[in-house]
Amino acid sequence: MSKETVSNPNIYPYNVFVDKIEKSLFFRSITVLYGNNASGKSTLLNIIANKLQIEGYEYATCNKYGITPYFTKFVDECSYSLGEDEHGRQIGRLPQRSRYIKSEDILYEIKKIQQEQVLGDGYIYEHIRRGMNKEQIERLKNSDKMRKQMEILKFAQEKYSNGETTLQMLDDYIETDALYLLDEPEVSLSPANQTLLAEKINEMSRFLGCQFIISTHSPFMLATLDAKIYNLDSRELEVVKWADLENVRYFYDFFQRHKKEFEYQIKRSIPMIER
Template identity: 60%
Template sequence: MKYLLSFKLSGERLEESCPHIYPYSVFRGKDPEPFVFSDITVLYGNNGSGKSTILNIIANKLELKGREHVTANGLGRIDYTLKYNNECAYDLGVDENSGLSFHEIPRNSMYIKSEDILYEIKKIQQRDVLSSDMLYYNMKQGKNRKEAERYLSSAEGKKRLVEKIFAQEKYSNGETALQILNDLITPDALFLLDEPEVSLSPANQVTMAEEINKMARFLGCQFIIATHSPFLLGTLNAKIYNLDTCDYRVSKWYDLENVRYFYDFFQKRKDFLNNR
């Protein structure tokens, strides 16, 4: 389902004396046509290509949950971020069931960043680990297990756990990231995903990409994904915009620089791999 049909970045240009004003500076020397989205669309590009910036611009223009409110940069009295967003334009898609144009983006649509997932992982893992720690500590102080569990369930125990959760740091894992992503994505909505592969092994990246394919096909979801992961690029049934080109041209996944780099890397070492 295509809730967002197209998006046009601002075509305005600032004076040459203002080359570093964000977000205009990100798109200097670029001349893209409007993005025309599929059920799954990928914004590919190396670091600094602007793919995350574009996702946040779209999220702010559509007022999606999870958007980052970038403030004015203090150069004079102009809020250049707001100015740029106001200069962007978009078109909504058509409901495939009724044939009528959408009047708004579904309310459960979201902009999900990799750091959002990592933050949720940290909270979950801290809660599990610290809860066990507190249980052990109370039993060590002479309480039996039932008494210790009763304390953890009390208002005082819950308060102590919350205090500990945000006082320590634990590590995350890919399986939890996959579960959180699955929990956040609901049917019939638009989702902007910014580098969702962060913290995932190659196998889990492929698993996630396969799930996204299924969600787009069977659950009525639309995805716009910023990534340079060859595992996502080679698995997603996606339209791919190459942000490393001046015109943001549509490209095949196997022609992209990052994918070719991986291919060349293993080709040079194929004798080692073939001898295993």
């Protein structure tokens, strides 16, 4: 991250990281950026996406304090190294399929699947994104292939819950040997599906050669991911164990306070044995 300072302490994104002592992060195959609201985890993901020019990055403006593009200035002041491959050679460039997937992207995809009138537009857009030219797109619009795909999407619209749609969307988007920045991917997922998603990410990292940088404060994701965890709530950006995090400890303490209620329900569910 940028080590520079600005005179006005309220300028974004300098104000987000002004109190951080550590300014360097080292990423593993799966790295988690943990933090409570306003900790800067989503901001940091977007800074990384902008610096690497990954598909999905968003430009952030800060015009309140004059004409200086402070977000761009901050990004320019950041530096990075891609590290080495398994043979010890310097990596020259990012995989072209790398992508920044934000929580609002996931919610948009869910909304898109729930609206029949935009199913076709979404299907066409995905083919444009993959490089199909204008002539090919026109042929696709009038093809049996598209009509059949629309039927499948309509069926999926009725069949899948929001959580299942999220899991299916990520399955469709993730390709081999690429870097993915995921901003709170657990949005709309039940605890069981959050755990399933984390297990999928572990498998994609291990077997597909993908690297993930994920922002989350979900205890189910944190507990399941085979990840290095940075605590953005700490001044030192400490690397921590999931069970030591404030949000996780809150869950633990909450259920400990209600432990007797769980024990009572367990006793009620045990059948009586007659002598």
